[in-house]
Amino acid sequence: MSGARQIHLAAHFPGVNNTTVWSDPAGGSHIDFSSFEHLARTAERAKFDFFFLAEGLRMREHAGRLHELDVAGRPDSLAILASLAAVTERIGLMATITTTYHEPYELARQLGTLDHLSDGRAGWNLVTSSDPFTGANFRRGGYLPYDKRYERGEQFVESVQLLWDAWAANGSRFAYDRSQVQIAGELPLPPLPQGRPAMIQAGDSDAGREFAARLADGIFSRHGKLEEGQRFYADVKGRLARYGRAPHELVILPGTTFILGDTDAEAQEIADDVRHAQVSGPHAIMFLEQLWNRDLSAYDPDGPLPEVDPDLSAKVRAEGSAQARTLQREAVETAARWRARAEADNLSIRELVIEMTGRQSFIGSPQTVADAIDAHVQADACDGFILVPHITPGGLDRFADQVVPLLQERGVFRTDYEGPTLRDHLGLAGSRQPAQRQPARAS
Amino acid sequence: MPGLTRQQLALAVSLSGVGSHPAARLAEDPAVAASWRYWTTLVAEAERGGLELVTLADGPSEPTDASATNDGHNRNRPSDPATNGRATARLPWLDPALIACRVAPVSVAVGLVPEIPTVTTEPFFVSTQIATLDHVSGGRAGWSVIVSERACDGESVGPRPVPPVGDRFAEAAEYIEVVRRLWDSWEDDAEIRDATANRFVDRERLHHIDFEGRWLSVKGPSITPRPPQGQPIVAVAIHGQASLQLAAEQADVVFVKAGLGLLDTTQRLGDAVATAGRDPEQVVVLADLMVVLSDDAGAAADRAAQLDTLAARDGSAHATFAGTPAALADRLIEQAGGGVHGFRLHPAVIADDLPPIARRLTDELGTRGARHAGGVRAPSLRARLGLPHPTNRYAVSAR
Numbered sequence: 040m041s042g043a044r045q046i047h048l049a050a051h052f053p054g055v056n057n058t059t060v061w062s063d064p065a066g067g068s069h070i071d072f073s074s075f076e077h078l079a080r081t082a083e084r085a086k087f088d089f090f091f092l093a094e095g096l097r098m099r100e101h102a103g104r105l106h107e108l109d110v111a112g113r114p115d116s117l118a119i120l121a122s123l124a125a126v127t128e129r130i131g132l133m134a135t136i137t138t139t140y141h142e143p144y145e146l147a148r149q150l151g152t153l154d155h156l157s158d159g160r161a162g163w164n165l166v167t168s169s170d171p172f173t174g175a176n177f178r179r180g181g182y183l184p185y186d187k188r189y190e191r192g193e194q195f196v197e198s199v200q201l202l203w204d205a206w207a208a209n210g211s212r213f214a215y216d217r218s219q220v221q222i223a224g225e226l227p228l229p230p231l232p233q234g235r236p237a238m239i240q241a242g243d244s245d246a247g248r249e250f251a252a253r254l255a256d257g258i259f260s261r262h263g264k265l266e267e268g269q270r271f272y273a274d275v276k277g278r279l280a281r282y283g284r285a286p287h288e289l290v291i292l293p294g295t296t297f298i299l300g301d302t303d304a305e306a307q308e309i310a311d312d313v314r315h316a317q318v319s320g321p322h323a324i325m326f327l328e329q330l331w332n333r334d335l336s337a338y339d340p341d342g343p344l345p346e347v348d349p350d351l352s353a354k355v356r357a358e359g360s361a362q363a364r365t366l367q368r369e370a371v372e373t374a375a376r377w378r379a380r381a382e383a384d385n386l387s388i389r390e391l392v393i394e395m396t397g398r399q400s401f402i403g404s405p406q407t408v409a410d411a412i413d414a415h416v417q418a419d420a421c422d423g424f425i426l427v428p429h430i431t432p433g434g435l436d437r438f439a440d441q442v443v444p445l446l447q448e449r450g451v452f453r454t455d456y457e458g459p460t461l462r463d464h465l466g467l468a469g470s471r472q473p474a475q476r477q478p479a480r481a482s
Numbered sequence: 483m484p485g486l487t488r489q490q491l492a493l494a495v496s497l498s499g500v501g502s503h504p505a506a507r508l509a510e511d512p513a514v515a516a517s518w519r520y521w522t523t524l525v526a527e528a529e530r531g532g533l534e535l536v537t538l539a540d541g542p543s544e545p546t547d548a549s550a551t552n553d554g555h556n557r558n559r560p561s562d563p564a565t566n567g568r569a570t571a572r573l574p575w576l577d578p579a580l581i582a583c584r585v586a587p588v589s590v591a592v593g594l595v596p597e598i599p600t601v602t603t604e605p606f607f608v609s610t611q612i613a614t615l616d617h618v619s620g621g622r623a624g625w626s627v628i629v630s631e632r633a634c635d636g637e638s639v640g641p642r643p644v645p646p647v648g649d650r651f652a653e654a655a656e657y658i659e660v661v662r663r664l665w666d667s668w669e670d671d672a673e674i675r676d677a678t679a680n681r682f683v684d685r686e687r688l689h690h691i692d693f694e695g696r697w698l699s700v701k702g703p704s705i706t707p708r709p710p711q712g713q714p715i716v717a718v719a720i721h722g723q724a725s726l727q728l729a730a731e732q733a734d735v736v737f738v739k740a741g742l743g744l745l746d747t748t749q750r751l752g753d754a755v756a757t758a759g760r761d762p763e764q765v766v767v768l769a770d771l772m773v774v775l776s777d778d779a780g781a782a783a784d785r786a787a788q789l790d791t792l793a794a795r796d797g798s799a800h801a802t803f804a805g806t807p808a809a810l811a812d813r814l815i816e817q818a819g820g821g822v823h824g825f826r827l828h829p830a831v832i833a834d835d836l837p838p839i840a841r842r843l844t845d846e847l848g849t850r851g852a853r854h855a856g857g858v859r860a861p862s863l864r865a866r867l868g869l870p871h872p873t874n875r876y877a878v879s880a881r
Contacts, residue, residue, distance in 0.1 A: 062677035070707050072587065072618045096606070098688065098703055105685040105703070112673065112683070112707040115607065118614035121583035124518070144638040145603060152577035156518045156584045175701035176606045178642060206572070224638040227541075227575040229516045319680045 043451045046416045047290055047423030047465065048443075049133070050082035051091045053431040055099070058296060058398070059110045060316045060429050067432050069110050072122060077432035079123045082130055085439035086453050088464040089131030089162055089237075090123065091425055092116040096140060097173040101325055102334070108321055110431075117149045124157035131237065131461030133162035138195035139169065139188070140177045143220055146195075147202035150236055151228045159232030159460035164239045164259055167192045189246050191219035196238070196254050202226050203235060237461045239292070252278035255289060256467050259425060263293035263399030268420030290465050294425045296400040299437050303403040310402045313429060314393050323389040326396060330366045330374060340389040344381050349374050408438075409445035416451070491814060491852045492824025492867060493531075494593075494768055495839060497524055498539035499573050502772050502800065502828035505792035507573045509831045516574035518584055524836060525585040528592045531840025532853070534866055535593030537626050537717070537826065538578035543800075579611050586619040593863035595624035595717055595735075600657045601650055602630075602639045608657075609664035609704055616709030621862030624715030624735070625661070629654045629725065645697055651724035656695040658716060658732040663691040665713055666874045667703035689876040711862045712872045719770070720747060730754030733765060734869055737826055740769035740817060741801035748821030766867045767821055771814075772800040772828040775838040779805045789830055800828050807842035815852050 052075065053059040060066060068074050079090045094116060099106040116134035123132055132153065136146060146163075154161035167188035174180040183191060198215040205213040205226050214223040239257035242250060251258050252275060262271040276286045298313060300306030318326070320340035328335050331349045338345055349370035366373065381391045401408045415421055428434025446452035462468055496502055500510040514520045528536050578596035586594060594615060598608050608625065616623035629650050630636075636644030645653040672687035691702035718729035719737040729736045730751060738747050748767055755762045774789070776782035786804035803810055814825055827843075829835030847853040860866035 061675065061682055062680075070617055076587075095705060097701070098705060105683070105688050107681045107683050107685050110682055112668065113705055114614035114617060115610040115706065117580060118583045118611045119618070121580040122587050122614075122618045125522075125584055125587040140604070141607075142602070142604075142639045145607075149577045149580055152580045155516050155576055156580060158518075175699075177604055177700075178698065180699075211572075219641075221640040222638050224634070226638075227573060229513070229572075229574045321680050 043413075043449070044416055044422075045466070046412065046446060046452050047292060048085070048087045048452070049089045049091050049131075049292060049423070049425040050078060050087050050435055051093070051294060051425050051427040052078055053110070053428055053434060054093050055095050055110050055113055057109045057317045057322055058427060058429055059431060060313060061110045061431075062316060063430050065430050065433055069431055070112055070114060072119070074432035075114075075119055075123055076126050078428070078435060079127050079130060079132075081433075081435045081439050083127050085435070085443045086456060087130060088423075089133045089160075089461055090120075090127075091133045091164070092120070092135060094135035094137060094166070096137070097176055100172075102328065106325075108319065108325065117153060120161070121153055121156055124153065124160065127160075129160070129456045129459065129464075131160050131162050131464055132157055133164055133237070133239070133461070135164040135166055135241075137166050137168045137173075138192045139167060139183050140173065140179060141195075143195050143198040143202065143215075144222055144224070144226065147199045148226060148228060150199075151203055151226075151231050154231040154233055154236050155229075159462070161231075161233065161236040162238065162461050163236060164241060165192060165196065165255070166241055187219065189242075189250055192250065193254070194218070194220040198222060200235060203228070203231055206230060233460050233462050237465055237467060239290075248275050249278060251275065251289065252284070253282050256462070256465060257290040257292060260291050260293040260421065263295045263415075263421070263424070265415060265418065265420050268293060268415060269418065272419050272421060287466055290422045290467075292423050292425050293399060293421050294427055296398060296427050296429060297408055297438060297442075298400065298402045298429075299405060299408060299441065301404065303407050306403045306407075310400070314397070315389075317429070318389060318393045318396065320389055323392040326392045327388060330370055330377075332367065332370065338388060341387045344374075344378050344388055344391065405437075405441035405445060409442050409449075412442075413446060413449065413451050490854065491818055491847060492534050492766060492768060493839075493844065493847075493853070494535045494537065494595075494824065494826040495528055495533055495836065496537045496539060496770075496826055496828040497521075497528075497832065498543055498828065499575065500833070501831040501835070502543055503774075503789045503793065503830035504542075505789045506831045508792045509789065510833050512573040516576060518581075521581050522585055522588055524832060525589050525592060525594075527836050527840045529589055531844045533592055533840070533844075534824070535595050535622075535624065535715075535863060538581050538594070538596040540578055540597035540599060540628050541575055542573065543828075579608075579615070582615050582623070583611075583618060586615060586622070589619070589622075591622075591859060593622045593624055593715065593866065594619055595626050595715060597626040597628045599628040599630055599635070600654045601636055601644055605657050605660040605698060606664065606700060606704075609661040610706045612661070612714050613665060613704065613706040613709040616711055616714045617706075621710035621864070623709065623711065624717055624863060626717040626719070626737075627654060627658060627728075627733075629728070649697075651728050653697040655728055655731060656693070656698045658728075659695075660691065660693050660698055660700045662713060662716070662732075663693060663875070664700070664702055664704040665709060666876050667691050668706075668708040669874055669877050670708055670712070673707065687877075708874070711864050712874065713864075715863055715867070715869075720751065726751055726754060729765075730760070731758045734864070735766045735768060735867065737768055737770050738822070739801060740771040740825070744769060744817070744822065745820050752821055764869055766823050766869065768824045768826045769817065769822050770800050770826050770828060772802040772830055773810060773835055773839065774802065774804040774830045775807055775810065775835050775843070777806055777838075777842075779809065782806065785834070786830070802830070807838050808846050810843055811846035811850055811852070814847070815850060818852075 120132040169183045169185045198220045211225045211227045237256045240251045240255040241259040262268045298310040323340040333350045500506045582594040582596045612625045667689045669687035674684045693700045715734045717735040718733040720726045774786040782804040
């Protein structure tokens with residue numbers, strides 16, 4: 040027991056996408072503070088590491104029109120986390136922040152303020168983007184070429200750390216001058232309770248993994264399945280030694296959904312209903328349109344796939360959608376593969392989309408889900424999970440009440456917080472902080 | 483009307499570090515300002531006094547030694563001479579918008595109005611942060627607009643162009659327009675949750691704002707549903723012609739300097755509001771006054787003199803009153819009228835001067851019939867200030 044690795048868990052506020060089943064009778068408000076308070080307090084009662092918010096800075100559009108099918112509307116992340124600091128005491132408060140549309144000065148000031156206001160519970164999930172669709176809401180527009188994303192990301196992190204150090208180092212003054220960040224001034228913010236708020240990162244490319252290995256405290260990974268998770272885990276943890284870091288100093292947390300039932304069979308039935316709610320007929324057509332890049336509204340979602348090929352000539356119909364961009368890369372080949380799959384298994388459009396868009400999920404009785412989560416961690420597929428409930432705000436209640444106690448019983452999850460800060464929860468309390476790290480040798 | 487009648491004085495307090503006097507940080511340990519406990523205590527005190535709103539300053543109203551020469555901070559007040567090299571304690575300055583969000587769940591009635599600068603920030607984020615504050619506080623949010631007129635204040639962002647000093651009020655006018663349009667970009671009933679039709683929102687009730695100005699272009703709509711007040715309060719402080727014009731065009735609440743010239747300023751403001759095509763009745767004018775209070779008038783005067791000595795200068799950015807709460811009540815009633823609806827008091831040293839405002843002054847004003855006893859409960863900050871719930875500029879009335 041005592042030799043077993045400890046699991047890290049976090050709670051993702053249900054997203055502005057079709058994973059969230061807003062039509063469920065239990066589905067509550069996505070903007071009322073009470074919803075955020077409910078989920079954050081549930082996660083804190085369950086002793087989770089942190090509460091997590093995604094970021095989306097432009098309303099989703101499809102084929103030039105605002106998207107209507109899914110949950111829409113969200114608060115400002117840092118603002119709502121500052122409010123949550125008032126109704127929670129221990130849980131970490133983490134916001135996703137793009138380095139492209141935020142300014143280092145504002146972010147350092149606001150995230151630093153959140154760390155003070157929460158007594159050391161602030162964290163951020165750094166993402167890079169180069170998307171001019173979102174840029175239309177900001178001064179910078181779409182100025183950042185794709186290949187400059189990590190250049191700016193790195194300078195963003197470096198300058199934010201300089202800003203946090205300014206009080207102690209230079210009487211609050213700072214000056215930073217590189218290609219993507221050129222700033223000077225004064226930031227009268229005393230040293231933060233955490234020194235530096237925990238920073239996780241979500242990039243998956245080679246550059247993204249190297250960035251994380253050098254600078255991040257954690258990774259919001261997309262590799263939740265056992266074997267691909269083990270490959271990813273070995274790859275990224277293997278990069279740490281280059282920067283003089285120990286394996287535990289980078290926490291790898293894939294996102295995952297979950298469905299609980301009294302029995303495994305009941306959970307599977309619920310999961311089937313949930314998937315059909317997540318992928319309605321209109322959803323299935325819209326998803327197919329992202330790949331085909333054509334108007335497919337005349338097709339029956341319960342009928343066969345289109346025989347025409349994707350249109351590679353037209354503008355992408357789902358602007359700003361990372362999923363659509365990925366699909367577009369190999370559209371014709373992917374369409375052919377999907378068609379073959381649908382024919383082989385006799386799947387309708389909707390059934391195929393349900394098959395193809397399933398994400399990592401734990402489905403079963405509380406015992407089954409607890410076993411599976413623990414098995415992933417003990418097998419070095421990850422250090423834990425960021426759980427994504429599909430119902431707001433009560434979607435984590437049953438997990439907190441029924442799964443967490445099982446993990447605690449087997450000694451792989453804390454029964455109480457050991458320290459006050461998010462870095463403590465992540466097991467990073469004693470680790471060196473990023474600015475002190477240099478590559479062991481020039482590569 | 484659920485709010486104040488216009489015979490009642492509106493009362494606001496400026497919470498600026500450990501106090502608005504330049505020597506406040508020498509009279510009080512400034513380190514307290516980095517703790518949330520300090521801010522929740524102050525806001526609880528303001529609620530005890532039944533104040534309409536508190537403003538939360540973005541930085542010291544007068545520069546520190548360091549900032550006088552090289553400053554990344556954002557002020558709209560002219561630079562004063564440095565404090566003659568006198569050593570000053572380090573004054574922490576947290577982000578005021580997040581302080582407001584932190585205190586919102588633990589307060590119930592007071593308006594929360596952080597100062598946020600325009601030159602260095604994004605209107606999209608200001609719009610969503612104030613909207614979020616309004617959602618969390620149940621309609622008590624406002625934004626006090628800070629327009630920096632110092633060249634160096636643009637240096638904390640970049641690389642990107644920053645408007646030259648002479649154009650900053652023109653940019654601020656665009657900026658406020660963008661923020662206001664974003665607040666309206668969701669109609670109140672945009673979320674329809676029609677499960678039969680698989681529609682969570684009605685796109686006909688969501689609006690691109692398509693703002694294309696000289697300084698800013700923003701597409702919209704907002705990512706945050708329309709705040710409960712529709713339009714949270716926008717406040718602008720007047721200290722010259724450009725700020726007066728901005729206030730006339732865009733402000734719900736206007737801060738003017740108390741004392742000589744007050745009547746002239748309010749008359750010019752009223753004219754400019756009318757010229758801008760707005761109803762002067764829908765602009766709330768609050769006069770700024772720094773206060774040093776004591777139950778003993780002589781003690782108050784002594785303390786004011788001590789503070790001025792510590793600061794090693796004469797005068798301050800604000801007109802100052804030193805005396806008893808009763809005398810202050812008389813003075814406020816005497817100065818009200820003539821277009822002034824109330825006051826924003828600046829406690830010289832918050833620890834010393836906020837409690838007498840909240841506990842004594844409000845009683846004195848109540849005794850004189852100028853305040854409801856115990857303040858006013860209203861459904862929103864706008865209602866409390868006697869301002870109507872605004873119609874949405876994008877709403878189609880006949881649907």
